[in-house]
Amino acid sequence: MVNSIFLSVLRTKMEDFLLYSPCTILALLVPLYLYLLTRKPKFNKIKLPPGNLGWPVLGENVDFASGGPRKFIEERMSKYSSQVFKTSFMGEKVAVFCGPAGNKFLFSNEDKAVTSWLPRSMRKALLFPSYVDAPLKEVGALQHSFLHEILKPEALKKYIPVMDAMARKHLDAEWSRFQEVKVYHLAKNYTFALACRLFLNIEDPEHVKRLSDPFARVMNGLFSIPLDFPGTAYNGAIKGGNKVREELLKIVTNRKKELLEDESSAGRDLLSRMILVKDEDGKLMNEMEICNNIVGLLVASFDTTSCAVTFVLKNLLELPHIYEKVYQEIMEIAKSKGPDDILSWEDIQKMTYSWNVGRESLRLTPPAQGSFREAKTDFDYAGFTIPKGWKTFWSVYSTHRNPKHFANPDVFDPSRFEGSGPAPFTFIPFGGGPKMCPGKEYARLEILVFMYNVVTRFKMHKLIPDEKIVNLASPTPVNGLPVLLQRRNA
Template identity: 65%
Template sequence: MDAIFSCLLLLATLFLSLSLIFRVNKRNLGSPKLPPGKTGWPLVGESIVLTMAGPEKFIKDRMRKYSPEVFQTSLLGEKMAVFCGAKGNKFLFSNENTLLTSWWPLSLKKVLLFPSFVDDPIKEVGELSRGFLHDILKPEALKHYIPVMDSMARQHLDEEWTPHGEVKVFLVSKKYTFGLACELFMSINNPDHIARLANPFTLITSGIFSVPIDLPGTAYNRAIKGGKMVRNEILMIIRERRKELLENKETTYHDMLSRMLLVTHENGEFMNEMEIYHNIMGLLVASYETTSAAVTFVMNYLAELPHIYDGVFKEQMEIAKSKGPGELLNWEDIEKMKYSWNVAREALRLMPPALGAFREATTDFTYAGFTIPKGWKTFWTVNSTHKNPKYFPNPEKFDPSRFEGSGPAPFTFVPFGGGPRMCPGKEYARLEVLVFMHNVVTRFKLEKAIANEKMIFRSSLTPMNGVPVRIHPHEN
């Protein structure tokens, strides 16, 4: 009996030893080497840490601690590989539609899209949207919008700036950029109608990238309610406009909505309501949050740095003096605003309104010696290059000359992304920012009311006090 027991014990020990050897070899030889990092708490991951620390510190700390090329984390309930530096940006931009595909967080999809779209693939709609948006947002298509932008900027300053000695730029710029978007995209210029669309956007932008916990009182729950309100309003506008077109009553509109209603697929079918809504909603979200933030941060530096303001003022006054009384800006005027655009780009480098974008790995692939498994999400971020001294010496200094000549090295300045999925609204944002700069500096001298105002992170970089500035009208 003892001999049998000893034999069984020996076999068990041998089996256990072989099993351990097999596991070690499998781990060393066959298991993927994942990027270094940590995933934080269940469900929420490191989303709260990102919000509390701010994206710039969050990225910089992990690049230093784990890897300057790629690290892993968990955000918005997903395992994620964060790609860093110009090489990381180039890799993701260059492998779109081969190793990677577009991915939207559940919080964003459920807030913005139709309920039936949340669990279904949206690639087909997304691809149609991007192709169409690139066509209607390219420079030659936007040229005739410049006088409208100029006229509305003048009206906005008359109503929101001139009567006051001080304005909160972030608040009034949202009103301007969103009102302009409603006019150009849907020919809506009634203040009450604009307000019915604008008010829910506050709820949307506050919870669009929150942890997707749909409970009463959460930012995510409020964002879903705001999204439903906007969706119903836009659908009503689309249906009314389509009815007018079918009845041949629509003869005066020249906005983007009318163009969307007339565009067809390769099979000759018109875009459906969901596709049109998807396009319009994307444009409005960008106008409400990122474009208004871009305008705000440019004004922030013009108020903070007198020598920068003086350079912009000189350039813009030369353009103003070349115009006749009441004559509006045109494309040729925009092309003369080279220094002003360098100033705007430097503001976007230091205070980028958008942080980056997500993708999903469609297959296992290797980068920098690490394996990114299929199904993992990836994230490229402006915060790994925009203030990196490797790419921008003395990165905290505001220096528009960085953009003279050939400008920054490729894939280092990426406020609009890059590759096939570069933001289609880049040119629209450029025109809007430059037109607004022209109108402000030719009418006012700016002075910051709060020095060193703190920036906080919500869904994007947000000035805590709204960038209050004192405005001093120029003497005629």
């Protein structure tokens, strides 16, 4: 504050200063000098992590976006520190924690040294205005333990028939009638429609479209430069978010009215259960709180899961020997079932190799790059001080492709996940600790069900052998991964 006052005076009143006597000038400058002098020793006591804060305001956002997250992380780990380095994103000073030890520290210190944090620009696009500046704990009024409860394997077993039936319906309508399809775009259609069915009990395609169209605008602009002017991607995200919340609010209000009149339908979808859950004080969530939580679930199902499905299929297309093993495992299950039999939990449990393929795909091409936290207080790590208010970040790329933790890290090798699998805190596509993604098991089921249905129905061939992958909200094939389809019974 003192610095800004003096700089303002010096800049706007320079001509007046020229008229002052030397004593007057000295009287004005001495307090500033003493102020800076008294602060300097305190500043020097703090040993910050090595690194570069980049440009004012922009920080190192441009380097991160242009080179990609893997290159950004690996270069700075090599240049500054393999444990922790500093950078700046979105106007925030950030300490990037690296390696299994860094991951373990952040995952183990949730709500101790660090707490959840989300950039304000993202909050503005996703949340109701009254929640934009609220603590994340208030925004996420739905307790994390409740999400784990309703998304754990035992609770998800009943979703498998719905997943299977919808996968069949989707492939019949949007794949089987065509010779060429774009996997990425269709995977998004499927994962979002499935989320609407399981979370909201919405099946009507037109109703789904009323949510998916504005939601696509949100995701397209969520990670763009936050300039809220007409025509910008971020402005599109703001408008899309408004539309999504408006539509969700109608759904939640109507469903709440139904449930208060008749609670017998409470178990039909996640929304119904969410409406009736009470906090520690016995209070129900209000409609906006419920919508905020539904938005969070839709973000995950719309982008990260569809990305995971896409790259699993991409790897099967590119690696015939891997595909053949998956095909053999899946066909063993298919042979034991009639043509109209739905997949069961027991069938999913038999797909061990297929899930190892899924996990190896998540290691090499993780849909989520990492996550931010905020330092609750000054704390020390690896000989450096992380000041209160700084943001922290863990990244999958400090371990996933690191030869210290995975031999021949760029080779696709599902056998890494046999036996005890990778060392703790090295394979982290879903995060870890108390804030580990509660949708981990949901994603596993969705990937395996979709793999099963695609592999049993089609042979596929890539149409663009060296299609470029870009990093947007998640890794994205620039042409949508177009493939040539051949039906197996043709």
